[in-house]
Structures are given as structure tokens and as C-alpha cells.
Amino acid sequence: MTTTPPLIEDLARKFSTKLLLKHELNLSEHRFQYLIDQNYLQEVDGIRSTLNFHECNRCFNKNQSLFGKIPQHARAPITYCKKCIQMGRVSTKESLYRWTGTHPMRHKVMNPLKWKGILTPLQEKASQKMVEAVNNQSKLLIYAVCGAGKTEMLYAGIQEAIKQNKRVCVATPRADVVRELAPRLRRDFPTIHSSALYGGSTERDQNNHLVIATTHQLLRYENSFDLMIVDEVDAFPYHRDKTLPKAVTRASKPNSTQIYLTATPRRSHKLQIATKQIPTVSIPSRYHGHPIPTPTFQAVLRLNDKLEKGVLPPKITQWIKEKQTTNRRFLLFAPTIQLAEKLAEKLNMPYVHAESPDREYLIKQFRARAFQSLITTTILERGVTFPSIDVAVIQADHHVFDEAALIQIAGRAGRSASDPTGDVTFFYEYKTNAMIQARNYTILKNKEAKRCNI
Amino acid sequence: MICYLCLTSIKEDTTWSNFLNPQYRTICDHCEEKLDKITHPHCQKCMKPTDNEKCGDCLRWEQHFGEDPLGRNVSIYTYNDYMKDLIARFKYRGDYEMINAWKKSVRTSFNEQFNNQDLLVVPIPLGEDRYTIRQFNQAEAIASLLNEPIHQLLTRQDGQKQSKKSRRERVFSNNPFQLKEQPPESILLVDDIYTTGTTIRQAASLLKEAGAEHVQSLTLIRS
Numbered sequence A: 001m002t003t004t005p006p007l008i009e010d011l012a013r014k015f016s017t018k019l020l021l022k023h024e025l026n027l028s029e030h031r032f033q034y035l036i037d038q039n040y041l042q043e044v045d046g047i048r049s050t051l052n053f054h055e056c057n058r059c060f061n062k063n064q065s066l067f068g069k070i071p072q073h074a075r076a077p078i079t080y081c082k083k084c085i086q087m088g089r090v091s092t093k094e095s096l097y098r099w100t101g102t103h104p105m106r107h108k109v110m111n112p113l114k115w116k117g118i119l120t121p122l123q124e125k126a127s128q129k130m131v132e133a134v135n136n137q138s139k140l141l142i143y144a145v146c147g148a149g150k151t152e153m154l155y156a157g158i159q160e161a162i163k164q165n166k167r168v169c170v171a172t173p174r175a176d177v178v179r180e181l182a183p184r185l186r187r188d189f190p191t192i193h194s195s196a197l198y199g200g201s202t203e204r205d206q207n208n209h210l211v212i213a214t215t216h217q218l219l220r221y222e223n224s225f226d227l228m229i230v231d232e233v234d235a236f237p238y239h240r241d242k243t244l245p246k247a248v249t250r251a252s253k254p255n256s257t258q259i260y261l262t263a264t265p266r267r268s269h270k271l272q273i274a275t276k277q278i279p280t281v282s283i284p285s286r287y288h289g290h291p292i293p294t295p296t297f298q299a300v301l302r303l304n305d306k307l308e309k310g311v312l313p314p315k316i317t318q319w320i321k322e323k324q325t326t327n328r329r330f331l332l333f334a335p336t337i338q339l340a341e342k343l344a345e346k347l348n349m350p351y352v353h354a355e356s357p358d359r360e361y362l363i364k365q366f367r368a369r370a371f372q373s374l375i376t377t378t379i380l381e382r383g384v385t386f387p388s389i390d391v392a393v394i395q396a397d398h399h400v401f402d403e404a405a406l407i408q409i410a411g412r413a414g415r416s417a418s419d420p421t422g423d424v425t426f427f428y429e430y431k432t433n434a435m436i437q438a439r440n441y442t443i444l445k446n447k448e449a450k451r452c453n454i
Numbered sequence B: 001m002i003c004y005l006c007l008t009s010i011k012e013d014t015t016w017s018n019f020l021n022p023q024y025r026t027i028c029d030h031c032e033e034k035l036d037k038i039t040h041p042h043c044q045k046c047m048k049p050t051d052n053e054k055c056g057d058c059l060r061w062e063q064h065f066g067e068d069p070l071g072r073n074v075s076i077y078t079y080n081d082y083m084k085d086l087i088a089r090f091k092y093r094g095d096y097e098m099i100n101a102w103k104k105s106v107r108t109s110f111n112e113q114f115n116n117q118d119l120l121v122v123p124i125p126l127g128e129d130r131y132t133i134r135q136f137n138q139a140e141a142i143a144s145l146l147n148e149p150i151h152q153l154l155t156r157q158d159g160q161k162q163s164k165k166s167r168r169e170r171v172f173s174n175n176p177f178q179l180k181e182q183p184p185e186s187i188l189l190v191d192d193i194y195t196t197g198t199t200i201r202q203a204a205s206l207l208k209e210a211g212a213e214h215v216q217s218l219t220l221i222r223s
């Protein structure tokens, strides 16, 4: 049998620095065997097993209840990982493959950044710190309020890395954010190769300069990126799922630069900031220089009862009517899908939640001003921005609205320079700590901003 | 206990009624709610939603065969969007243990519809190529929930692609199934989805030709 040598360079671009399943390699059996025999591909166990204890080598899952067994005729059962099965099954029979051939080249781009905007002094400060971190291969936490203009702060650092022929990743826990960031980065870095990766995207990364991905997608990488930027480190599922930070670490090269972004740091990051374990730059002010809208508290007697019965209290209907008569666009946040649904029916407005099939479409339509208002669960609490809107939270005292969620929701209002103020109203029955902390946060940040701007 | 569909833990409520004989739940309320059990008026023969006693499909089959080789099909769920996602994960991603989520409903349905019948449970086989990829046969997985002996009476050798042919041609020419041994009198075929009913009838007609008297089917989904 004769073998036509595969286009090794081309395969290297596809496979280098990844951990892939056989079917993801998408090779003919013949070519696959050739690459194994010639040591271009190395097989890695999909599941590491010791005496009935399993660990997934792709997603780091160690939770034994998330491993399943497939019975086999006259053979030991196959053990597979359920946690990452949406990315294709990893099992004791289905291994991962690592490219061990030479690493591919990338064409050099000298001036990739085409953005001509001007940074505010605060943005400039963060931007310079990031360039330093890129050059020193160190870590940096950027603690910037919603609307600080964080994407533009990253540009100089990304440019510096690409000039040095480094590979860059912008990772975020949420696919919506990938979809929003990718077109902006492509517009401002038009000459580089980039790919946007999230569950369901069809783009492929072939050793590109820039990868914009959900943190989940990083489970397919190892030793791949020189500059790793993790946006919204406090967002779900990243801050809850201990395996995702591991994925970020594995996807990064040993001497990489790590940049973390957050507007609402969780306790562990707050602690790291306070104890100076991680260099931090704080941006308390929005890019347009106007203060963050402070939430208005509106107590409604027996609110939960009324909503349960399908009655909308006058305070809420008045708020809505006022927006409608003054032609203000607005988002209504509801704590549960059921309530969102009920409100949508009652008010005859569209609504979105995590499982809406037409979620992307509705978000696009709302942005295109096809309708004036949108009811949503917490899925629109962050990342996705609309230029000029007001915001109300129904049942702000519900437990899904923790401090970070309320800060993020309030952060949706007043985002554009031409309309920098916005109304943020919390409707509630019993005041919660989260509500108070969220309001204190805006007051504190606005004070800090004033000090910085003098 | 965790829910086999959403993988979150289920709080077991131990009441006096199940204290001595705990029934471990395999699906949570939230997931169960999203499944759509067939309860609305349906065809008495194949469970397709219809207000008539028999649906148009079944009438056409009868016309086609003279005598329909399939006595009756029982399905449990409709093929709603949620179920489509689940089946993609079960069959194409290969999350075998998801079948446990349907254990109770499959057993209940079997007991209600086929109990005390002396029948042989025969899963629809899977072609070799698919089996190599999936490492299990989804029909056999569903059949295994019944607590009945399973008989691999059939093998499958898929010939040419079926899609280009008309339904009539498909059923008559190249039946993908082969019989391993003489079938008994009464048979219950098990499969995951009943769509057009072609697959089930191909198996059923082969069994009947070889001498089976009565062939019925149990499928998880009527699409």
C-alpha cells in the first residue's frame, strides 16, 4: 500500500496545541494511522482511572456521579464523562489526540490595530499596565465598572502581543459575549486571522492570531496562548465551576500573560486584590465620564402575593406607562422564567430567557429598535449592551438577584455618551443586603471616579 | 441521586409510603415537566395525534400491505424541541445513561399495554458502522429498561441510502433486516423513535413472513 504524505503543515495548523477526539480530527482511517505511526499524533487517555476513581482528561471532571457506564457484551463496560459530553464523548475507549509534529508558523502582522479612537486617562492607565504585563509575562486584574470601555483598554496590549507574534485568546464564560465581542475585535483588527468559538459556532481555529472563545471551548486546548484575557471572571459558570480556571491555565503557555477583567469581583478576587496577590488596576469611571445611575428603591406592599395572583401593582404599571409615553426604551428583569412569561403575556411584550430558541434573534431585534421594551431573566444582566435604555427589576429581593447581578443590571443603563443618564428602579417587598450593597457600590464607585477625575 | 437529564441532584422526599421501599427518582420535576407525554387524542394504531380512530398514515399502510404486518405501536412521548435535544445527546453524543430517566415511564407503559402477554422483546438492531461509533444500540438500551429477557432475533445490513426512493419502493426492496432464527408467535419490537413506521414494518413483515402471528412495537417517541 502506498501512502501519499499528508500535508503536514496544513494538519499542524489544525491540530497543534489542541486535545481532540478522533472524530474531531476528521481524518480518513488510513491517514489517521499514518500520523500515529509517524509520531505526528500522540494518543492521550480520555479518562484517567485508578481503582474505580475516574478523572476526565479533557474537562478535569472528578465528580464520580458525572461518569457513566456503557455495558458491553462480554467485556468490561466503557466509562465515559457526562460533564463534557456536549463536546463529543470522552471515554475509556475514546481517547484524545495531541499533535507532536512541528508547530506551525504564523504570518507576522506589524500594525494590526486600525482603531483610531482616543482613550480616557483612566483607560490609558489600564492600557499601559496591560502592555507592561504582556512584555513581562505577568498577571493583571482590571477592575472596571460596567461601561468603563474595557474592550478598548485591551487593544494596545493585544496589538503588542500580535506584533511579537504571540497568540492571543479572549475568553468569556458566556456565548452571548463572544458573539458581541468578535465583530468589534474584527473591525478594529481587520488584517489578522481570528476565530469565534462557542457551542454551535462553525468557525475553526487554524493557529490564528486571535481566538475569541467561551471558557468552555478552552477545554480543547493545551499550551496554546501567550496572552490570555479572561473577561467577566465573576460570571457564571466560570466562578462556580472549578474546572474552568484549570482549562484557562492549561490552554495558556507556561510563560503567558494573564489578564482578568471584572466589574463585580467575587470574594476570592476581592481577597487577592486586598492582599495584593494580584496586580490590579481599578477603573471606577465610565468612559463618557458621567456617573453610574444609582438605583431607586420602590417598595411595594405584598408584591410577591400580587404577582402570584397575576396582579401588577400600580407602581409598576405607572413606571411602564411613563416610559411608554416618554418613548424611553427599557428592559424589565424578572427572577424566573415563569414570571417573565406571565409578565410578557400581561403586558404584551416579547421576553427572553436562557432556553428561548429565538433568543439571539430577539436580542438583535431589540438592538435594532424593532420594539421598545423587552422582558428578560438574568441572562441579559451582563455582557450584552444596548445604547440608551432604562431598567426595572421586578422582585429585586428575589435570591437570584445577588449583589453582582444587581450591579450588572444597573450597569445596563446610561451606557451611551449621548444619553448618559438612565433610570434604574428596583421593585421589591423586603429590602435585601444585596440591594443595599449594589446601591452602595454605585455610590462608592461614583465617589472614587470623582476623585480620579479631579 | 441525580437527574439523568440535567445532572443536578434531586432531593429525595422520604415519606412513610416509600420509606420501606424507596423508589429512587431518576428524573427531576423540572425535566419531567418539559417532556410531553402523549395523552391527547391519537391514532389507536400508531399514536399519531388525530381525532379519528386511525390516522391517514395507518390507512395508507393497510392499503399498501392488504394486511398491515404491524398490529399496534405504543409510544410514550412526542418529539418536541426538548426531546430533540435530548435525543441528539443520547444518540449522537452517546450519553447512554440518559435512558435511566425514562425507566419509570417505559416500564409503566409496558405494564399497562403489554402485561400478561406472552411476547418476546426484540430490539431493532443497529448497523455495524453506527454501532462502532456509538458503542451501544439505543433500541436495546430502551428494551433493557423492561426487566424482560431481550432477544436479538434480527441483524441489520444497511444497503444503499433509502432517501431517494419512494416509500413503496423502500419497503419492498432491500429490507435491511435479516432473521437469525425462527421467530415465536408473538413479538414486541422496541425502538427509540417511530417516524414514518417504515423501519418497524420492515422488521415486522420479515417476522410475519417467517411465521410470527402477532407483531407489536413499543417506541419511546412518536414523532
Ligand SMILES: [Zn+2]
Residues within 6 Å of the ligand: A056, A057, A058, A059, A060, A061, A081, A082, A083, A084, A085, A090
Ligand atoms: Zn469530561
Ligand SMILES: [Zn+2]
Residues within 6 Å of the ligand: B003, B004, B005, B006, B007, B008, B027, B028, B029, B030, B031, B032
Ligand atoms: Zn433534571
Ligand SMILES: [Zn+2]
Residues within 6 Å of the ligand: B043, B044, B045, B046, B047, B048, B054, B055, B056, B057, B058, B059
Ligand atoms: Zn396511525
